[in-house]
Structures are given as C-alpha cells and as structure tokens.
Amino acid sequence: MTESQSALATAAAEEVVQDQVRRLTEEVLNSMKSAFVGKDEIIDVLGVCLIAGENMFLMGPPGTAKSALVHELAARLHGRSFDYLLTRFTEPNELFGPFDIRRLRDGELVTNKEGMLPEADLVFLDELLNANSAVLNSLLMVLNERVFRRGRETIQLPMLIAIGASNHLPEDETLQALFDRFLLRVPCRNVAQEQLQDVLMAGWSLDAKKRRPQQEHSRISVEDIRALQGLAGEVDLAGVRRPYVELIQRLRHAGAPISDRRAVKLQRLMAASALICGRTAAVPSDLWVLRYTWDSEEQQEILSSLVQDAIQRCGVSEQSHPRVNSNSAPDPEAIARDLERIEARLTEGVRDSDKAYARDQLGVLAGRCEWISSTQSREFLTGRVRKLLEQLRDAL
Known part of the structure; x- marks a missing residue:
C-alpha cells in the first residue's frame, strides 16, 4: 500500500469513528438528556465510561432514575440489561444463575445463565454495598476482568459496563476493594424544586413511549460500542x-x-x-x-x-468535552458542607498530619470562595474559612 493509499484508509477509518461517535452522542446521550431531566452530568459520565469500558458508581437515594437510565441505555443500544437489588442475604446464584439441573444429573457443574448477569451487556447493581462475602468474591473478578469462574467453568462476559449504586459510601473495610472497581463516582439526587414540572412531563412522555407497540431505536448498537472501546x-x-x-x-x-x-x-x-x-x-x-x-x-x-x-x-481547546466548564462555578452549599465537616473534625481533635491536610483543604476552599457570585455568600464563607484557619494555627 502506497503512502497516499494509507492516508486515505486512515481518513476513511476516522470518518467511520466520527460517524459512530456522532450517532452515540446525538441519538443516545443527547436523546436521553431530553428524557431524563436534571441527569445531564450522569449521562455525560456514563457515555465516557461506556466507551472506556470502565465501571461507574452512583450515590443517591431510591427513586432518582438510576436503574431507568441503565434500561433506557440498553434499549437504545439494542442490548441486554440486568439489574438486581442486593441485600446481605443475596446468593451468587441470584446474580449468575443456578446450576443446570439436567446437566447436574450427569455429573456436570454447568451454570444456567439464561437471563442472568453473565449474558448482560449492561449491568446495574442497586445497593451495591450490601454485598456479602460470597457475592463479593464473585463480583471482584467479574468487574475487573469480565470473567466469571465457578469450579472448572470459566465464562467470558459480554458486559460493556457495570453501574453500581448506593445511598451511602462504604463503611466496612472489606467493601473497599469492591468500591475501588468503580472508577468514577457521581452523585444522583432528586432534581431541584423548579425542575419538578419538567420531570413530570418527561416521565409521562417516557412512560407513554414504552407502552407503544413500535418504538424508534437508534442506529448505533452494542457492537458499535465494542468497536469504539477497541479504538480507545x-x-x-x-x-x-x-x-x-x-x-x-x-x-x-x-x-x-x-x-x-x-x-x-x-x-x-x-x-x-x-x-x-x-x-x-x-x-x-x-x-x-x-x-x-x-x-x-x-x-x-x-x-x-x-x-x-x-x-x-x-488552556481549554475548542474541541473540549462540554462537561469541562460545566462545574467551574463553585457551589456555596457544597463549600458550606465541607467547612462543617472540617470544623467537626477539628472540634473532635485530630493528629498533626490531619491538621496539615485540613489546612490544605481550607486553602483550596478559600480559593473557591473568591469565585462565588453572591457577595453575601462569598463574605460569609470566606469569614468561616479565616476563622477555621486561625483555629488551626492555635492548635499547631
């Protein structure tokens, strides 16, 4: 192949990639943003995790559309989804399938995985941090290597992405390894009061769409996503x-x-x-x-x-991801919560190494306060930061 032919082939390949990315963005991600009000951040991170083939964790209360997002994504990609609510008593069979009784009579230990996690392209595990040791041991390899092993049986999983959810962070040290398998973590909350009417309208429209005999689907498929994962x-x-x-x-x-x-x-x-x-x-x-x-x-x-x-x-380039500048403005309420946590920790009494960490945190928060648009909020929070820094200096 000549140099010019190679350049033409490369250009053609890039054009195919750009077409797939455009269809994913327009027909799947942007379309989902219209259907799920107030979930733009989650959907943007979900899109990146999907192409990267990495897992994602959502932290938020029940009823905030976590599982609905996964089902809708699977439907738009013509894929199979699996979701399960974990409890302390969940057994591996409930996720991966029981042994095939017919094969068991012949002395073979073969998993009947029909409709279970090993067949799913997208997996959603609600209340992830309720996992017991039996489930935990099975999940670690599944999430990290996309492989399920049981006895002599080894199953390669087609899973594109796993999404875990909980309304709290891990408190037990044994769950830290499981939590670590979810590379990115995103808050998932109820929408703001002023968006409630939009949520009701979008939810009604989405429910009506599901009940129609024929639904329009995007032209991008699970196999297209696998190709993009390879290109990443x-x-x-x-x-x-x-x-x-x-x-x-x-x-x-x-x-x-x-x-x-x-x-x-x-x-x-x-x-x-x-x-x-x-x-x-x-x-x-x-x-x-x-x-x-x-x-x-x-x-x-x-x-x-x-x-x-x-x-x-x-510097920010022209071809930056839209999420780059979306979080640039500081949230006064978030800064106030961080200051409350630091103040509570200082009140309880901390080690010198923790004091140095708290001082660094306060320095960052002081910088964020300068960008708060409301003068009243900015002055109030800046005063709290100054007071905590003085408290730290007296303690050192």
Whole structure:
C-alpha cells in the first residue's frame, strides 16, 4: 500500500469513528438528556465510561432514575440489561444463575445463565454495598476482568459496563476493594424544586413511549460500542501525560487515594473523552474526568477545584468535552458542607498530619470562595474559612 493509499484508509477509518461517535452522542446521550431531566452530568459520565469500558458508581437515594437510565441505555443500544437489588442475604446464584439441573444429573457443574448477569451487556447493581462475602468474591473478578469462574467453568462476559449504586459510601473495610472497581463516582439526587414540572412531563412522555407497540431505536448498537472501546486504546495520550502526572500527585496530596492501578485505568477515560470529542489524541481538558475520583463527599468540591485549576493552567481547546466548564462555578452549599465537616473534625481533635491536610483543604476552599457570585455568600464563607484557619494555627 502506497503512502497516499494509507492516508486515505486512515481518513476513511476516522470518518467511520466520527460517524459512530456522532450517532452515540446525538441519538443516545443527547436523546436521553431530553428524557431524563436534571441527569445531564450522569449521562455525560456514563457515555465516557461506556466507551472506556470502565465501571461507574452512583450515590443517591431510591427513586432518582438510576436503574431507568441503565434500561433506557440498553434499549437504545439494542442490548441486554440486568439489574438486581442486593441485600446481605443475596446468593451468587441470584446474580449468575443456578446450576443446570439436567446437566447436574450427569455429573456436570454447568451454570444456567439464561437471563442472568453473565449474558448482560449492561449491568446495574442497586445497593451495591450490601454485598456479602460470597457475592463479593464473585463480583471482584467479574468487574475487573469480565470473567466469571465457578469450579472448572470459566465464562467470558459480554458486559460493556457495570453501574453500581448506593445511598451511602462504604463503611466496612472489606467493601473497599469492591468500591475501588468503580472508577468514577457521581452523585444522583432528586432534581431541584423548579425542575419538578419538567420531570413530570418527561416521565409521562417516557412512560407513554414504552407502552407503544413500535418504538424508534437508534442506529448505533452494542457492537458499535465494542468497536469504539477497541479504538480507545489507540488514542494518543502523549500530550496529556505530564499534566496528568502532576494532577495525580496533587490529588493524592489532597487525600484522594488514587492507586497506581487506578491511575493507569483512568487513562482510558481520558481517551474516551477525546473520542467523544472527535479526536484521536487527548488534550489537557480531558482531565475533567478526574473530578469523579472522590472517595468521600467532602472531597468532591476539593477535587473539582484542583482538576479545574489544572485544566485552566494548560488552556481549554475548542474541541473540549462540554462537561469541562460545566462545574467551574463553585457551589456555596457544597463549600458550606465541607467547612462543617472540617470544623467537626477539628472540634473532635485530630493528629498533626490531619491538621496539615485540613489546612490544605481550607486553602483550596478559600480559593473557591473568591469565585462565588453572591457577595453575601462569598463574605460569609470566606469569614468561616479565616476563622477555621486561625483555629488551626492555635492548635499547631
């Protein structure tokens, strides 16, 4: 093949990729945003996790459309979904299927996986953190390697993505390994009061659509997503590697326990962000995905600030993901909650190492306060930060 023929083939391949990404964005993600009011952030992160082939965790109360999002995504991709509400008494058979009784009579241990998790393209596990040790051991390999093993049986899973959900974060140390398998974490709350009417209208329309005999489906399929997942590994990350390493170090210093394993896997999410933007090379603005690597609620605002600062230092390109600037404005209520947690921790009495961490947190929050538009809120929160810093200095 000549050089010109190779260039033409590459251009044709890129055109196919851009067409698939455009169909995913327009026919699936944007369409879902219209159907699910107030869930734009979740759907954007879901799209990136889907192309990256990485799992996602939603934290929020029941009734906030978590499972509905997964079912709707599966329907639009012509795929199979599986969802289950975990309890402390859930057994592996309830997720992966029982042994086939007919084969068992012949002495063979074969799983009857029809309609169960091993056949699903998209998996939703509600109340994930209720998993007991029996389920936990099975899930760890499933989530990490897409493989289910039982006795001599090894099943390769077609699962594109697993989404876990809970209304709280892990309290038991044994669940930390399971939680760690969900690379990005997103809050899922009830919508604001002023959006309630829009939610009612959208919910009514979505319910009516499900009851129609024939529904319109997107032209993108599960197999197209698998192809995009393969292409994510070919995205050039050279242009983002240095700011990425620096940001990982800053996030670790701020208390986000990003292990080397997670740091490696997060690269696929930056690559997926680049693909969604129609690029074959990552740029610093693709670092936005690291906002969602928090382990606790108090880290959310801190990490968002550090990530945004890293992006602004490098500059925002024209082909940036729309989520890059969506969280740039600080939330006064979130800052107030973070200050309350820090104040409570200082009141209880903390070690010197924790005091240094609290001082760093307050420094970041002080910077965020400067960007609050309301003068009253800005002055009130800045005063609280100043008072806590003085309290810290007296304690040191």
